[in-house]
Each structure stands twice: as structure tokens, then as C-alpha cells.
Amino acid sequence: MDSTLSWLTLLSFGDQGWSDELVRGACLSLGISISAYLIGLMLGLIGALAKLSNSRVARGLASGYTTIIRSIPDILIIFLVYYSATDALRSLLGMTGLLADFQLNGFVAAAISLGIVQGGYSTEVLRGAIVAVAAGQTEAAYAVGLTRRQTFLLVILPQMVPLALPGLGNLWLVVLKESSLVSLIGFTELVLAGKMAAGATRHYFLFYSAVAVVFLVMSAVSTALLHVCEVKSYRVWRPA
Template sequence: MSWTTLLGFGHQGWGDELLRGACLSLGISISAYLVGLALGLVGAVAKISRNRVAVSAAVAYTTIIRSVPDILIIFLVYYSATDALRWAVSLAGLTSEFQLNGFVAATLSLGIVQGGYSTEVLRGAIVAIPRGQVEAAYALGLTRRQTFFLVTVPQMVPLALPGLGNLWLVVLKESSLVSLIGFTELVLAGKMAAGATRDYFMFYCAIAFIFLVMSGISAMLFHALETATVRGGRKS
């Protein structure tokens, strides 16, 4: 059977499965990236705060994330979260063989990993903003919250975009790790196709090509976003 048939759509081809896997990989990556941004923003604010407990918690979080292998965190979240939810269900007097959804587990685990790295990227961007900007905002009567969202965040985004773009490419590639908990994303779909047809080289090359296309489009989008924010900053 020719490679065009195997990679095609329909009954004989595996194109449908690969496309579905690619969409799931993108969905996991986007969800995890957003979770990571939220955690990273909280962690960055905690690191630059004057609260020692918040600083210590943020430092411990980023240290653990940068020290523990990502796949181990995926396993910990998948299995420990399932056990925790089962325990909570049992406390409510219910009996259920609860299993954490693969998509949710993948999003949480990769999001937690991304949060650790996003914390450092966002913290560096915030620290790079001249202190006089914040002091001027306070002098004008703005509250801490108003200063953060009206002064700090608009200047933080252009500074953080290059690092955040790199983190997006990382989480896009790391979405393949969730195949180890049985979630059928792009890599597992390709592996199943390769196993069924015994044409490993072709399908693994196809997977690599799809990731290359997604990464290339992502890089172009982030570059356009960076250019737009720089131009917007100059005009303002």
C-alpha cells in the first residue's frame, strides 16, 4: 500500500486519526499554556512581593519544577489527583471508581510545569520595568491593583513575549508526553498507525512533519505579535 493511501483519509488511511491526534495535541497545549500563564503570573507576583511566605512558596515551586522531570510530574498529577478525588468522593458517602480524565490530567500536569517556567519569565519582565513608572502611578493616586493592571502589565507583555513564545514551543512538544498515560494525542495516534502497518519510518516522519508545521506557524504568529507590540509601544 502506497504512502499516499496510508496517510490519506477514509477507511484505508490513517489521516483521520493523525488529524484528530494533532487537534488534541493543540488543545492540550493551549489549555496547559493558559494554566501555566495564570500560575506564572501568580508566582511572579509572589516572588517580588514583600510577603516572606509567598516568596518562599514561589521559590519552592519553581525549584521543584526545574528539578523534577516533567514526565514524573505528569504521573504524580494523574495518579495522585485521581486518588485525592476518590478520597473526596468517599467522604461524601459515595462509592465510585473515579478516574481523572486524560485531557484534564494532561492540562493540569503540563500547566503546572509551564507555570514554573512562566514564573521566571514574567518575574524578569516585571523587574525590567523602571521603578519610576510604578512610583509615578502611586503619586497619581492609583492603587496597587490599578498600577499593576494599567502600568505594569502593558509594559510587561512586550518584554515577556520572546520568552513566552519559547515556552509555547516547549509545551507544544511536551504534549507528546501525555501519550504515556494513555491519552491518544498525535504521537500515540502515529504510534498506533505505525504498529498496525509496520511502516514506522513513514509515520514517525509524518508526526515530525506535523509538529514542524505547527511549530513554524506558532513561531510566525509570536513574531508578528512581538512586532505589533513593539510598534504599539513606540506609538504610545
């Protein structure tokens, strides 16, 4: 009984508990994941269009980008962005005499680095979805006088969304888990908050289990929402 009360006290809100820190860490993890995911979608769409363009240079750059991203561990990209980008920006600002002690914010570094990783995988998911749209749809759009931009926005995009959602949903779950990697650069997201609580109280099993449960809840909610989006997208854009 005393042990149970002790655990409940440690997981409570307020001065004696650590739930405040865990909730704050969970919110930061979600913020990083959402930001990185949106960056990845933008880079992925650009990369997919580049891979399908008539420009050999664009195709080469997009292929090189996806090959590099899928070959390098994500943690190395985080380190490169956080430390190398900080040094580069510090040098540039130092040349102008401004902010010689500049340090890239951990949240920004995490969002950018994970977004770059997401972009490499999103490129292939979106490219596959675009290719899966029947070629006759594009030909029909051109036949009625639509421009390339109008064809993409009005014809291809609505049909590719249901095809891309399963893959993009998996990438969201991946980036949600990978947000834990930013703890290695000292940014206090959910995993680092749990580690700090465990180290301060010596209740390692309790807090690491709590962190696992929070991730399970976020993943379960995400999976349910993604399923709803997939069902609605097929009903709206691909009616029977």
C-alpha cells in the same frame, strides 16, 4: 510506484487511511498545549507577583514552587497528577459515597500537569519582565494617585508584555512538544496516534515522519504568529 501509492493510501482520509486519526491527534495535542499554556500563565503571574511581594511567606512558597518544578522531570509530574490525584479524589469521593470508581480524564490530567510545569518557568519569565519595567513608572503612577492594582493593570502590565513575549513564546513551543509526553498515560494525542498507525501497518518510518512533519508545521506557524505578536506589541506599547 506501487510503494508510493501504498504510502498515499495509508496517509489518506477514510477507512483505508490514517490521516483522520492523525488530524484528531494533532487537534488534541493543540488543545492540551493551549490549556496547559493558559494554566501556566495564570500560575506564572501569581508566582511572579508572589516573588515580588513584601510577604516572606509568599516569596518562600513561590521560590519553593519554581525550584521544585525546575528540578523534577516533567513526566514524573504527569504521573503524579494522573495517578496520585486520581487516588486522592477517589478517596475523597468514596468517603461521600459518590463515584467510587472515579478516574481523572487524560486530557484534564495532561493539561493540569503540563500547566503546573509551565507555571514554574512562566513565573521567572514574568518576574523578569516586571522587574525590567523602570521603577520610575511605578513611582509616577503612585504620585498621580493610582492604587497598586491600577498601577499594575494600567502601567506595568502594558510595558511588561513586550518584554515577556520572547520568553513566553519559547515556553509555548516547549509545551507544544511536551504534549507528546501524555501518550505515556495512554491518551491518544498525535504521537500515540502515529504509534498506533505505525504498529498496525508496520510502516514505522512513514508515520513517525508524518508526526514529525505535523509538529514542524505547528511549530513553524506558531513561530510566525509569535513574531507578529512581538512586532505589534512593540509598536503599540513601546512606540519609537
